[in-house]
Amino acid sequence: MVEAWLPDQWNRRFLATGGGGIGGCIDYPTIRNGASLGFASFGTNGGHNGSEGFDFFLNQPEVLKDFGYRAIHVEAEVGKEIVRAYYGRRARHHYYAGCSTGGRQGFQAALLYPDDFDGVLAGSPGVDWLRVVSSKGILAHRIGWPNIDSDSYVREAQWNAIVEAQIRLLDPLDGVKDGIIDNPTMYRFDPEILACGTGVLNDSVCLQPAQIDSVRSAYEPIADSTGKIVYPSWELGANTDVFSKNINATTGEPDLSYTILEDFFRGAVYNSSAWTPTNFTTNDMDFALKVNPGQVNTDGTDLSAFRAKGGKLIAYHGRNDESVTSALSAWHFSGTQSSLNASLAEMHDFYRLFYIPGMHHCSGGPGAWDIGQMWPLGQGTRDSQHNLLLALVAWVEEGRKPDSVIGTKFHNDVVADGIEAQRTHCVYPRRSVWDGKGDTRRASSWKCI
Template identity: 30%
Template sequence: MKAALLAAAAFVAQPILALAPERPVVPAPTPLGTGAPAGDPAAACAALKAQDFSTLPDAPSLVVNATVRPATAEQPALCLVNGRVAPTIGFRMWLPLAVWNGKFAQTGCGGRCGDILDDGCQIVVARGYACLAADMGHKGTFYDDLWAIDNVQGDIDFGFRSTHVAAIAGKALTEAFYGKRPRFSYYFGASTGGRQGLVAAQRFPEDYDGIIAGEPAMGAPGTIRPETGPALRASVAALNPGGKPIMTQAEVLMVHAAAVGACDMDDNARDGFISDPRACGFKPMQLLCEAGKTPDCLTAEQVAALDRVYANGAMPGSERGWIGAYIGPDGTPGRYLWRMKNPYKYPYAWIFHDATNPDLRAFKAQGGKLILYQGWADEATFPGNPAAYYETVERLMGGRAATQDFFRLFMIPGQSHIPQVGGGAETVDYLSYLEAWVERGEAPDVVRAEKMRTLARFAGPVTYAAYLTPENVAFSRPVYPYPVQARYSGKGDVNDAANWRSAIPNR
């Protein structure tokens, strides 16, 4: 009872926003009509290879091949295009043959990229989008940095150029195939893809009408070197001194249970998630062994390591995501140990500074809309950074109303960097909310977030339609634009978004 009263005292009592809506209805794509390729669509697809795109301003391009792919159970018939923007940016495009919705979408990459991550495009073409994905200018594995050695052009492409010039090429190909420019252009991506979205809004404000930037790989705004990598490497090093983990999976889960137990009621519901872990008073010292080591306490070395991890940016409640990432489930190091072992350090770190520029005046002036989202339990891209970025933008743009007119941040309790790990309601149809904002002026005052029982295929901000069924929803939550938070009303099913209200934290 005392914990609940303390949590309630941290909020303004009156709700200020409406209840969470039902999940947006995705409109069916319409037939092409006057935008259809003239004559035989297959011939129009093949003809793209013969067209000269080498004179595109800032984006001289080449179509390597263009082939028709028959319709499947998930996708319409497509013209599948592989191409390159000079000198080395590879891209792939999906052009629906008969159900184009008149819009262009571009999806981002992840990690260090080096390949074309196409799940996002394969999802949105079913909604009628022409869609493009690119490799960010080099070939490599998801995590290697070797491509960047003595490769200034590659660093520039990865840092900011590839997303911009791929947008130019994608819209030109769309126009060449359908005979008209897209009515609206959207970008969506998460992690590195989220960083790409922020850079696009900051550097190239005319590229997209709307941007979804999810869990961006960005550092701390306002610091001398605002990069995400050093803090993450330091966290991995703290839990793996000498390359060996100092905590077991069971001990990490014990810490997680203690953190959630201390702060779970901050949203008036004992639901296993912390709504704003920045206000959580949990300290690893509370688990220090008083005598000998036992399974339910920690050594002084472990406590010190945990203190460093939290100080680096990981939040209380994110601990389940550390398993596999920071430490292995079987006592081996986690998959991020490569960040410690790799002796090569990225030589042109200045490219990472761009994602923290708060000056979005040009993006707002041309009518752009930006949705930024972040999980509070993210173990890879630390959640304090997007929150600090949003607050910085508010100060520069002249306050909350002037900022939320075009830019809104949604912080998701319990969401880790990989869906299904953290356990939060991490599935949101961000694209439908963005379309409503851009095309009809309907700002997202609240979004409906859902936890899916099964989510085997996902691509950051978009989800395969097969998983978006009422039967697959384990629970739902409303999520309000930051800094507003959701609180359980105290009545009705805690797993139903309809029984939650909004409140402003007193921070």
């Protein structure tokens, strides 16, 4: 299904959007945001209805193809014809915007259908989607699940205390005490400091010896069954609910609250309604990669065709992402650079990555996270200096390369309540650093180095 929002005051631009999780729902905040800015805006349900459950994938290879790679291409093809029929002329430029699964879909479009879009905006992109999903099961097992009565199992309440301690200890190291770990990949964390008797955590949540090993394991990268590192470490300071919230509140039995793992592996990978993640291992992850149902995993990094046609790609990722580890975006950037044998300057000619400290998955968080990516906050940031979609437009249509974007934190995340703080966010690998003297709530006090 494709849905169109066609504004009367059209700016001659086309915008396609993606989905989230296991798809099945139109991304209304993004499509509405685009239409409000004058784009002829389109959304898709990814080829099926519903974003929970496994039935819509079970024995449905064509639905899997839609979710994996085809739905965005169909949206682009059909949407362009709708625009021509409705407005009586074609769009001058074609754009895509999506986050999470939508970010993956954006990279898939640039890789497989490079002529569909002139510019792609990909947020928190789950480009290695099957490993993103698998990581939740692997990490749950590393902390003792489903053996919730074992000495090594780390309880949910303990994880809240662990993350709070990380922020308390690491936040001040960037020079600004604001509840944000600017770049968690800079640090290593030894959970032994949280052992009972150290005084860092109180007696109700401090770690016993076997639990220390579990927590240490949780913050190690993921290797495949051959021992090759294939997925980065979980980020320090990020919420762990996707693997630590794993007991059914009603029954008290082991049960992952992150349902995507069970749903997708049941319906798509193993095609079995009886499968459960109770004994999940790296072998399951490797098997999923081998099957790659619906070509869902963005295996390739060779964006040479998209680059050659003049396409521009902007990715952004919150450093406090609680679903897709933010280091994955740096891995993908480096992988693309290697595939193209490109210098950093050559990469920046068509592909730019922005990290947003203090931003959760796609949106939200304690940082200056609003960069115009969604309704309604996007209405408070409607120029290319504060809005990455409009920065992408300026890059595609005027050749203005975005070196930075100003992120905004509204009071209570409500535009009408006014601006709480702003911060300059920098194109990777440059990073945003406080100048040491200005008001940290002002973007002008943050420099790119």
